[in-house]
Amino acid sequence: MSGVLVVMEQRAGVLNRMSLEALAAGQQLAAKVGGGCVAAVVSEAGGLKVAGVEKVYSVEHALLKDYTSDGYVDALEQLVKKVQPSYVLFPHTYQVRDFAPALATRFMQVLISDATAIHDGPVFVRQLLQGKLNADYKQTGDGPCFVSVQAGSFRADAEAGADAAVEVFTPELNAGMIRNKPGEPFRESAQTVDLSAAPVIVSVGRGIGEESNISIVEELATALGAEMAASRPICDNGWLPMERQVGSSGQTVSPKLYLAVGISGAIQHLVGMKGSKAVIAINKDENAPIFEVADYGVVGDLFEIVPALTKAVLAAKS
Amino acid sequence: MKILVAIKQVPERDAQIRVAADGKWIDEDDLSYTINEPDAYALEEALQLKEKNGGEVVVVCAGPERVTSTLREALAKGADRAIHIEADDLGERDTLGIAQMLADAMKGEAADLILTGLQSDDLGLGQTGVVLAELLGIPHATIIMQVEKTDSGLRVKRELEDGWFQHVEMPLPALLTIQSGGNKLRYATLMGIKKAKTKETATVTASAAGAKAVSLEKVYLPEKQKKTEMLTGTPAEIATQLVEKLKFEVRVL
Ligand SMILES: Cc1cc2nc3c(=O)[nH]c(=O)nc-3n(C[C@H](O)[C@H](O)[C@H](O)COP(=O)(O)OP(=O)(O)OC[C@H]3O[C@@H](n4cnc5c(N)ncnc54)[C@H](O)[C@@H]3O)c2cc1C
Numbered sequence: 001m002s003g004v005l006v007v008m009e010q011r012a013g014v015l016n017r018m019s020l021e022a023l024a025a026g027q028q029l030a031a032k033v034g035g036g037c038v039a040a041v042v043s044e045a046g047g048l049k050v051a052g053v054e055k056v057y058s059v060e061h062a063l064l065k066d067y068t069s070d071g072y073v074d075a076l077e078q079l080v081k082k083v084q085p086s087y088v089l090f091p092h093t094y095q096v097r098d099f100a101p102a103l104a105t106r107f108m109q110v111l112i113s114d115a116t117a118i119h120d121g122p123v124f125v126r127q128l129l130q131g132k133l134n135a136d137y138k139q140t141g142d143g144p145c146f147v148s149v150q151a152g153s154f155r156a157d158a159e160a161g162a163d164a165a166v167e168v169f170t171p172e173l174n175a176g177m178i179r180n181k182p183g184e185p186f187r188e189s190a191q192t193v194d195l196s197a198a199p200v201i202v203s204v205g206r207g208i209g210e211e212s213n214i215s216i217v218e219e220l221a222t223a224l225g226a227e228m229a230a231s232r233p234i235c236d237n238g239w240l241p242m243e244r245q246v247g248s249s250g251q252t253v254s255p256k257l258y259l260a261v262g263i264s265g266a267i268q269h270l271v272g273m274k275g276s277k278a279v280i281a282i283n284k285d286e287n288a289p290i291f292e293v294a295d296y297g298v299v300g301d302l303f304e305i306v307p308a309l310t311k312a313v314l315a316a317k318s
Numbered sequence: 319m320k321i322l323v324a325i326k327q328v329p330e331r332d333a334q335i336r337v338a339a340d341g342k343w344i345d346e347d348d349l350s351y352t353i354n355e356p357d358a359y360a361l362e363e364a365l366q367l368k369e370k371n372g373g374e375v376v377v378v379c380a381g382p383e384r385v386t387s388t389l390r391e392a393l394a395k396g397a398d399r400a401i402h403i404e405a406d407d408l409g410e411r412d413t414l415g416i417a418q419m420l421a422d423a424m425k426g427e428a429a430d431l432i433l434t435g436l437q438s439d440d441l442g443l444g445q446t447g448v449v450l451a452e453l454l455g456i457p458h459a460t461i462i463m464q465v466e467k468t469d470s471g472l473r474v475k476r477e478l479e480d481g482w483f484q485h486v487e488m489p490l491p492a493l494l495t496i497q498s499g500g501n502k503l504r505y506a507t508l509m510g511i512k513k514a515k516t517k518e519t520a521t522v523t524a525s526a527a528g529a530k531a532v533s534l535e536k537v538y539l540p541e542k543q544k545k546t547e548m549l550t551g552t553p554a555e556i557a558t559q560l561v562e563k564l565k566f567e568v569r570v571l
Pocket residue numbers: 130204205206207208230231232233234245246247248249250251261262263264265266267268269272282283284285288300301302303331436437461
């Protein structure tokens with residue numbers, strides 16, 4: 001057992017950005033532990049190019065056309081047994097969340113999920129309590145170590161170099177062992193609100209407490225000529241429509257100003273708004289992770305700060 | 319349909335978190351606890367499935383004595399029975415150890431469906447359900463928003479990234495990890511709370527913790543990477559400073 005195997009994710013023949021970040025993490029890890037870095041891509045018929053590694057395994061089978069956990073776990077179990085890497089890295093995508101824990105179980109190992117950094121040891125850093133704390137994890141078992149990496153934690157290399165040599169790997173799969181029948185992906189309904197173009201966004205989170213309080217944030221948004229957005233729990237509760245949700249399961253925005261009110265800053269929210277030019281956060285908890293991405297921060301009660309700000313904005317405009 | 323719901327007790331969301339003296343976990347002394355939020359949605363889904371299709375809902379929770387309050391609350395909301403896996407050493411077990419404990423307690427129940435939340439609010443590993451399904455040898459699907467019983471099994475709605483969804487058909491028995499927001503959560507009624515007192519909670523003892531595959535070595539406050547300019551003063555003073563920033567730095571006013 002040696003080296004690092006990075007399992008990359010493709011959709012319709014395109015590798016996603018998080019896979020390139022996972023590859024960067026794999027290279028970083030390989031530099032620490034030695035043994036080199038190879039990649040794998042699972043697909044129906046191969047044809048994908050990966051740069052910056054020694055070799056890429058193209059895991060190909062007709063039964064891998066549509067993603068199923070059963071198909072992926074069986075195929076990758078066979079690949080890991082063949083390649084014998086010390087570490088297997090993945091991007092922490094929805095798909096990886098669906099199969100990688102089961103794959104690790106096949107080897108009686110535990111996936112270290114959603115890692116944000118890799119230190120010497122190697123020690124894998126991940127967040128606890130939705131980003132309030134960090135934790136260091138180490139592998140103590142002696143099989144391959146499975147790790148998924150968080151979006152945005154590693155910088156994908158722009159100049160990746162030459163395309164890697166491809167080795168086709170055909171796993172033994174049979175249709176009978178694939179128990180789930182996946183349907184085509186779909187979107188709920190046509191989106192009528194496009195937040196991606198909004199120059200100013202005022203976003204409200206669970207700190208607002210009750211639906212009837214949302215009006216104080218709406219007044220601020222109106223004063224600023226801003227679009228309203230929200231964190232997931234606000235939309236889950238039906239206090240604002242789903243299409244105003246920002247984050248990994250909502251919209252991705254990059255306004256001139258993103259003003260976050262009573263939002264803690266969980267990673268699934270941050271990935272949707274990290275690209276904003278300026279971020280202002282109002283939160284009563286000085287340790288809230290939202291301050292990690294904020295240019296200006298106010299630690300305080302939103303019920304005092306927001307009305308005062310609305311008043312000041314209106315005064316400045318008149 | 320017999321449905322088992324694995325629920326976890328986690329620190330209350332607004333709890334003041336302090337790192338414990340040994341640096342290996344958080345100080346649990348005066349924390350208050352509640353049901354893990356996605357697990358509350360898993361319980362809600364189970365109760366609604368039972369209301370539509372009949373059957374039984376059994377809640378299962380591993381942990382020390384204090385977790386029985388979360389089990390009681392689930393009974394008050396409408397679960398029929400509870401199983402408490404008594405274990406004071408959850409920190410000594412990794413995901414595989416926890417899932418094994420749940421599998422041992424669930425095997426004899428021969429459930430049609432097992433539900434869990436998609437991840438916990440404290441550890442956030444998001445794997446217990448998937449590992450449990452693998453140990454039990456049943457199919458699973460994750461990040462589920464809706465569940466429908468069909469003639470051949472289930473049809474579930476899986477959330478994908480960026481506002482996409484997908485339907486998946488699967489046979490029973492199966493395990494699903496439930497995402498928040500698919501249903502509206504119910505409150506326990508007074509009647510429900512009364513009834514809960516007559517419902518059965520079985521206590522089973524967890525087998526001894528085995529060797530871990532991964533270990534949590536240290537917890538700590540994240541180091542701030544970014545320079546955030548913190549504005550202080552009275553609300554009016556803060557508002558004045560913010561307006562200055564909006565005018566001259568951010569330039570949106
Ligand atoms: C697969 C998956 C996908 C997800 N997708 C998304 C997504 O797309 N978008 C998203 O947002 N989330 C998403 N989530 C949920 C995410 O993990 C968090 O749970 C969510 O973002 C938390 O929302 P919040 O910050 O509003 O609430 P909380 O985390 O509860 O934070 C509330 C904040 O308000 C503060 N507060 C409370 N009272 C006051 C007051 N009076 N004044 C000032 N501040 C106050 C608190 O200090 C706290 O920081 C997803 C989760 C999963 C697992």
